[in-house]
Amino acid sequence: MMSLHSRVAIPCSIAMAAVLSLTLAGCGGSSEPSADSDGKVTITVLDSETDEPANSATDALFAHCASNQPGVTIKRVTVPAAEYITKAVQLTASGEAPDILDTDGINVPTLAQAGVLAPIDDLVSSDKINADDYDEGPFSAGSYDGHQYAMPLGNNGEALFYNKTMLEDAGIEPPKTWADLQSAAQELTAGGVYGFAFSMQPGEEATWNWLPSLWSNGGDLDEVNSPEAVEAMEYWTGFVEDGVSPKAQLNLSSADIEPAFVQGKYAMALLGTWTVPGLVKDAEAAGMEWGAVPQPSPDGSPSVTPFGGAVLAVGAKVVTDDAKQQAVFDCLAGLQDSATMVEYADSAGYIPSYHPAATDFLADRPQYQAYADQFASSKSRTGVVGADYAKVSQAISTAISEVATGQKSAQDALDTAQAAVPAS
Amino acid sequence: MLSGKTKADLGVGAEASLTPRPSAAPRPTRPRAGRGLGALRRHSILFFLLPVVLYLPFFAYPIGYNFLVSLRDYTLSSLITGEAPFVGLRNLSSVWHDPIFLTALRNTLLFTLLSITCQYVIGLAIAVFFSRPFFLSRTLRSVIILPWLVPGVVTTAAWKWMFNESNGLVNRLLMDVGLDPIGWFSTSSGAFAAVTIVNIWTGIAFTVVMLHSGLQGIPADQYEAASLDGAGAWGRFWHVTMPGLRPVTGIVIILCLIGTLKQFDIVWVLTRGGPGNATQLLSTWSYQLSFGEQAFGRGAAVGDFLFALSLLAAAVYAIWNRRTTR
Numbered sequence: 001m002m003s004l005h006s007r008v009a010i011p012c013s014i015a016m017a018a019v020l021s022l023t024l025a026g027c028g029g030s031s032e033p034s035a036d037s038d039g040k041v042t043i044t045v046l047d048s049e050t051d052e053p054a055n056s057a058t059d060a061l062f063a064h065c066a067s068n069q070p071g072v073t074i075k076r077v078t079v080p081a082a083e084y085i086t087k088a089v090q091l092t093a094s095g096e097a098p099d100i101l102d103t104d105g106i107n108v109p110t111l112a113q114a115g116v117l118a119p120i121d122d123l124v125s126s127d128k129i130n131a132d133d134y135d136e137g138p139f140s141a142g143s144y145d146g147h148q149y150a151m152p153l154g155n156n157g158e159a160l161f162y163n164k165t166m167l168e169d170a171g172i173e174p175p176k177t178w179a180d181l182q183s184a185a186q187e188l189t190a191g192g193v194y195g196f197a198f199s200m201q202p203g204e205e206a207t208w209n210w211l212p213s214l215w216s217n218g219g220d221l222d223e224v225n226s227p228e229a230v231e232a233m234e235y236w237t238g239f240v241e242d243g244v245s246p247k248a249q250l251n252l253s254s255a256d257i258e259p260a261f262v263q264g265k266y267a268m269a270l271l272g273t274w275t276v277p278g279l280v281k282d283a284e285a286a287g288m289e290w291g292a293v294p295q296p297s298p299d300g301s302p303s304v305t306p307f308g309g310a311v312l313a314v315g316a317k318v319v320t321d322d323a324k325q326q327a328v329f330d331c332l333a334g335l336q337d338s339a340t341m342v343e344y345a346d347s348a349g350y351i352p353s354y355h356p357a358a359t360d361f362l363a364d365r366p367q368y369q370a371y372a373d374q375f376a377s378s379k380s381r382t383g384v385v386g387a388d389y390a391k392v393s394q395a396i397s398t399a400i401s402e403v404a405t406g407q408k409s410a411q412d413a414l415d416t417a418q419a420a421v422p423a424s
Numbered sequence: 425m426l427s428g429k430t431k432a433d434l435g436v437g438a439e440a441s442l443t444p445r446p447s448a449a450p451r452p453t454r455p456r457a458g459r460g461l462g463a464l465r466r467h468s469i470l471f472f473l474l475p476v477v478l479y480l481p482f483f484a485y486p487i488g489y490n491f492l493v494s495l496r497d498y499t500l501s502s503l504i505t506g507e508a509p510f511v512g513l514r515n516l517s518s519v520w521h522d523p524i525f526l527t528a529l530r531n532t533l534l535f536t537l538l539s540i541t542c543q544y545v546i547g548l549a550i551a552v553f554f555s556r557p558f559f560l561s562r563t564l565r566s567v568i569i570l571p572w573l574v575p576g577v578v579t580t581a582a583w584k585w586m587f588n589e590s591n592g593l594v595n596r597l598l599m600d601v602g603l604d605p606i607g608w609f610s611t612s613s614g615a616f617a618a619v620t621i622v623n624i625w626t627g628i629a630f631t632v633v634m635l636h637s638g639l640q641g642i643p644a645d646q647y648e649a650a651s652l653d654g655a656g657a658w659g660r661f662w663h664v665t666m667p668g669l670r671p672v673t674g675i676v677i678i679l680c681l682i683g684t685l686k687q688f689d690i691v692w693v694l695t696r697g698g699p700g701n702a703t704q705l706l707s708t709w710s711y712q713l714s715f716g717e718q719a720f721g722r723g724a725a726v727g728d729f730l731f732a733l734s735l736l737a738a739a740v741y742a743i744w745n746r747r748t749t750r
């Protein structure tokens with residue numbers, strides 16, 4: 001779905017060497033003309049939707065491209081999310097470059113820098129794709145180094161879910177500020193119930209859950225050891241230190257937290273968009289009542305959250321072939337249709353990025369409203385550090401668990417993490 | 425590789441087939457027999473070299489390539505352009521001076537030492553226990569091999585549930601016997617213990633199978649003789665079983681050692697090297713650098729260190745093996 005999934009790939013740099021050598025051996029492939037004499041074009045899509053129902057949803061999505069344009073055939077190549085970047089680069093190097101890259105927004109700078117993507121500035125200026133139809137955060141996730149490389153497809157994020165019964169019994173309003181959340185979590189922690197649970201699982205999920213604290217407190221990724229960042233880290237790990245959040249969350253994902261939240265083990269929880277279909281079903285079966293609000297901020301103003309989700313980018317070789325470029329651009333522009341996007345988002349676990357579709361989507365699905373309220377103030381994770389985001393994110397994730405387990409102070413841990421930030 | 429005894433056997437065989445056998449014929453002179461034997465030996469050596477020659481490219485090429493990658497600034501764009509500037513030992517030195525290096529090296533060594541010791545001791549105890557037939561012993565023995573047959577990712581996912589802090593089986597059992605629950609993944613030592621326990625458990629099946637077959641190879645009359653000489657159960661174990669198992673022990677330990685040094689999936693599924701690098705091994709760090717951060721050069725440099733460690737272990741084994749078999 002997005003980069004937060006734990007997927008296991010074949011280990012060790014020896015395997016890597018083998019991969020590299022295969023790639024090099026495949027170098028120098030010649031580009032074939034895409035359109036044959038009768039005007040047929042095959043568009044290759046590289047995606048990472050390996051699981052159902054997102055896999056079928058992706059099939060159905062691109063089937064629209066084929067049905068909108070006579071003579072166009074779609075060929076999908078699906079790889080695990082963890083191997084996406086390597087595979088995209090490999091295919092491009094071996095002359096089998098994908099035409100459309102359906103990928104996590106955080107991969108855009110890395111892929112663009114490696115030369116896998118072609119800018120789609122022309123498409124955007126031609127008004128076939130209009131930036132005004134999207135929220136700024138998601139749209140900027142598709143840009144790198146002054147060029148637009150991708151259009152957002154589906155958004156996701158994390159919102160604060162609460163157990164209605166527990167909050168009502170305690171007479172607590174859903175939290176809006178940091179202080180609200182801290183005191184609510186304190187009060188609700190009793191008798192084996194934790195007040196507030198959120199994922200701190202090492203990797204992208206820990207970092208992505210902490211970023212709203214950093215950004216809403218005025219910090220940013222160019223200086224992760226600033227006083228604002230240290231304060232945000234102390235706030236965030238404080239929930240674990242105070243015992244109002246379970247220590248187990250250091251190794252739980254948002255998807256692991258959802259069932260325990262429904263069982264009443266946590267009064268409040270930070271849950272991802274992709275857990276909502278399961279939550280709705282489980283809560284109904286258990287007769288549990290829940291509510292959801294945007295994430296709290298220091299002073300109650302809108303929290304600045306990271307944009308997560310899928311984007312559609314265009315392969316570098318597409319622009320060298322007029323017939324193919326036309327077909328690919330028409331395919332992307334044609335997907336901007338409310339019914340198409342709602343159908344896709346519903347089963348793939350996103351909220352449509354395209355505004356008209358998002359409006360229709362949310363009208364019938366109030367459970368996603370809290371996320372949608374955050375998108376207007378959401379930010380791209382790769383905006384400041386670009387292709388170095390993976391490295392910086394890893395360093396922050398390590399810092400979070402070092403502080404939460406008491407190995408280091410917030411200042412020390414973030415000083416170490418700062419070393420991963422590229423000097424500007 | 426041919427021992428003195430087999431040379432003699434070969435000599436006899438060669439002589440027999442090369443020499444016509446009229447009874448009146450003069451005995452072939454030594455030099456002639458020597459020439460025939462020499463040619464045969466030369467050819468048989470070539471024959472033994474063949475698998476090595478066939479195997480070498482598959483073995484040496486990736487390692488050599490890994491080393492070359494570690495000498496270059498290898499990034500994603502290198503894959504497309506083929507250009508990776510030569511940086512000499514910079515990757516190796518940058519990895520060496522990284523604070524994570526010492527942590528990962530220390531973790532790798534401790535993880536390996538604890539794992540092979542426990543795998544061997546527990547595996548030996550189980551193998552000895554099953555060496556005497558009893559009701560259902562065959563069935564139980566095959567059950568023990570099961571962990572070895574199930575993919576590591578699957579068993580590790582099951583362990584992850586069992587180690588769950590709030591509702592996992594392990595902590596439940598601890599509380600049932602009146603102990604405090606352990607923060608398996610929320611403390612550095614808990615996480616390290618968890619990955620080590622799972623690795624030991626996974627490896628035991630292999631050591632049991634190997635040591636069990638080793639036990640079958642010890643002649644029963646040695647035990648009888650030892651009993652007649654007045655040796656008790658411990659005496660028989662130390663003076664008959666252990667020496668009899670020595671060749672198998674060597675191979676079990678070296679295979680477990682190499683298997684554990686490059687262990688990856690257990691740690692990756694359980695902790696991803698966390699919390700805060702507490703379970704970071706050289707293997708997980710190498711993977712993270714290469715595929716998480718696309719720093720292929722540095723990832724390969726960590727791979728070099730891992731390879732050097734395996735090589736060192738193999739060399740120690742070779743020397744030990746030569747000493748003990750002499």
